Amino acid sequence: MARYIHERFILLFFLLSGVAGMGQKQTVRFISPVHSSIYISSTFGEIRPDHFHSGIDIKTNGSIGEKIYAIENGYISRIKVAVSGFGKAVYVRHPNGYTSVYCHLSRFTDDVAAFVREKQYRQKSYVVDFPLPAGLFRVNKGQLIGFSGNSGNSFGPHLHFEIRETRKEAPVNPLLFSFPVEDTIAPKIYSLYLYPESRITLINNHPGKCILKTRLADVRRYVIPDTLVHVTGPFSLGLETRDYINGSYSRCGIYSFKVLLDKKVFFYLTMDEFTYSETRYVNSCIDYKEKVKYDRNVIRTIIKPNNKLNIYRKVMNKGIVSFSDNRIHRIDFIISDIHGNTSCLHFYVVNTERPVTLTSSTSQDNYLSRMYWDRDNYYSFDGFRLFIPRHALYDTLDFNMEIKPALPRSFSSVYLIQDPYTPLQKCYTVWITPDYFPQGYGSKLLIAEVSNPSNPKPYGGVWTGKVVKGNLSKFGRYTLLMDTVPPSVSPVFNPSLKDFTNLHFIRFIIGDNLAGIDSYNGYIDGKWVLFEYEPKRNLITYRFDKKRLLGKREHHLRLEVTDKRDNLTVYETDFFW
Structure with missing residues (x-):
């Protein structure tokens, strides 16, 4: 009983210290962009494919045409109309150093809509994006600036709402500004992940990634089936976790992710703000394979060499745990949302000697070429060339590729480039030589991803006269197809x-x-x-x-x-x- 009380006291101390760090933007007061209660379906920093969610999604009662209001005095500094992304969006610059952004609108106010239409006719384009001078469209706090909708890359009516630091154009967590959101639900913890970080590492006497399902022991405290984990060699950690908010069934992102090692902070990140140049680095801080294959959001502690994120407040030993003794060590996860609702998981780890019957794996030596994250990399074979630029990879990669026979409708072999579970920060370039094609139709060839041959995904490319050159953002199965059919x-x-x-x-x-x-x-x-x-x-x-x-x-x-x-x-x- 005494030990239990001691553990709860330790956790309470760290919880309070973590919550005290929240809300540093609350000296700035904004009003709500909607006049109804704020119900959120997505939070700031939520993990999305290849990016962090840069704002909050506010429900609009499932309808289009809800009135949207300026959160503070200012002027409309930018208007954007796109067929994807934010769709119809209004940017309002405020004198306090912030810019608010209102996206997926169905329509603008009449005066703004007339101005936008003139621009569209002048440019002969529905898609427009232009800045505005300070004196053209001034707005007052609470003034109508548009109507909610479903435009752009939106799959249900809502308002995507952002606050940015104007000088850096950096999105800031809007919930740092005391908007009235009811949230009494703590994050949920689903699974604990342990990853070997050397060839000799074993976790519970097995090589490879170890996944341990959690269960709720009592209010907001999670445990794993066996609280003692045996490890040999260095390892890193990961946690599958999501948050929920009152009035919504949506799975949201967490705000604070803290790991204690023997009661000391080992790893700590918060989702306060980031820049758009950073957002794709989300792929380096998660278990990318779990995200792509199973849609699981697993945040990892390891910091890869090409991880440039600034969301980390403290990281020890690059997020890798390594013991040189045989003592039992305690590890705590403390996961919080921005309103201070917190869930915890703790377990114990002991370093054990490697069983003499096991030998280190040599499978990692089976590769075609070693690709380095901090230099340009090249590979070529039989009509195929590849270039991976420096800083496209997050870490040095043991590169592999297979060549398969052409598909019935393809004009080249099928190239299995690495695997779809290895993330990239930047595009790489390929040159693919067609096996054959009708004379004069080279410009109709294109690169396509064919993991599902019945539903190929086009990636384009340029016909150079002999090969198709294209930039690819993901590894996978690629071939050349031809499109001669008009829309x-x-x-x-x-x-x-x-x-x-x-x-x-x-x-x-x-x-x-x-x-x-x-x-x-x-x-x-x-x-x-x-x-x-x-x-x-x-x-x-x-x-x-x-x-x-x-x-x-x-x-x-x-x-x-x-x-x-x-x-x-x-x-x-x-x-x-």
Whole structure:
């Protein structure tokens, strides 16, 4: 009993010291961007594919068109309209050194929308991104600045909301600013991971990664089935953990991740802020294979040589644990959300001698070439070349590749480059020589990822006259395919309809069988008109514009859609409006 009380006292001390470090931005007071209660579906710093989530996602009752308000006085400093990413976004610069960002909007306020439309027509592009001077659109705290939506890379109506340090353009955790969010739920801990960090390391007498499922022992305290782990040699740690917030079933990211070794802080990170140049380094601080293969968010303690993240507050011995004695050592994980709700896991580790019946593995020697993280790397074989630039890898890599026969529709062998579970910070370049192709069709070739041959993923590339050169962001299975099929264009109205008098807009479904849509341009009576593109719905929409289109007369529409291999489809029709 005395030992239990002592353990709880130790944990309470570190919990309070951790919570005391939170909220250092709270001297700045903002109001909520929504007038309803704030319910969050995603938190700041949440682990996403190849990036950290740079804001919070605020629910909008599952609907489009909720009013969005400026959180402080300032002026609109930037407007962005994109078919992916943030979709329609407004940036408001405030005099206190911060910029607030409101994303996935369905529409802007009328004055801003008219200004944006002028820009789009001037640039002949739906996609625009431009800065604004301080005096053009001033806003007051609480002023309407837009309406919530589902534009861009959003798969349900919500507001993606960010606060950035204006000078650095660095996203800051919005929940550091005392927005009224109810959160009484502590993070959940699912599994403990131990990783060998040498060829001789054994964990519970086995080589390789060790995964131990946890269970909840009492309120916010987790344990593993056997609290004593036997190790031989150096190892690192990982933890699968997620947070939950009142009013949401969404799995969110944690704020604070702390590891104690024999009651002393061994590893500590917090999600206060980061820069966009850092965000892809998320791949170096997680178990990338667990994320890609199982969608598990496992934060690791090891700091790889090419990990440039600034989220770490303390790291000992590069996150690697190594014992030179045979004593029993205690390890504690203390996981907190930004509101101070905390969960804990503790266990014990003892260093043991290696069993004489086991020999060190030599499988790591089976590789084609050693690729170094801090230098340029090259490899070539039989019509294939590869270049991995310095700082593309997080650590030195024992590189492997296999060559498989061509697929029925491919124009080269299939190249199994390393494996899909090795992360990259930057793109690498490949040159692939086709086995054959119809004369004059080299420009129609493209590189495709074919881990699922029935659903290839296009990666493009450039035909140089002899080979296809392309930049790839992931390792995997690649081959050359060809796209000679033009995009499809189908009207979302009766094609025989010629009188559009009662229509406010017209829509088309556009698609492509492989390379993907590259451009779309509509012309009425020979003049460019604005079509809005929603890739996730394969829709383009033209809204009849009385300012630019004369009414009560015959018109001619020409719609041109081109894919990324310059295959063109033209749709034309005459109509009355």
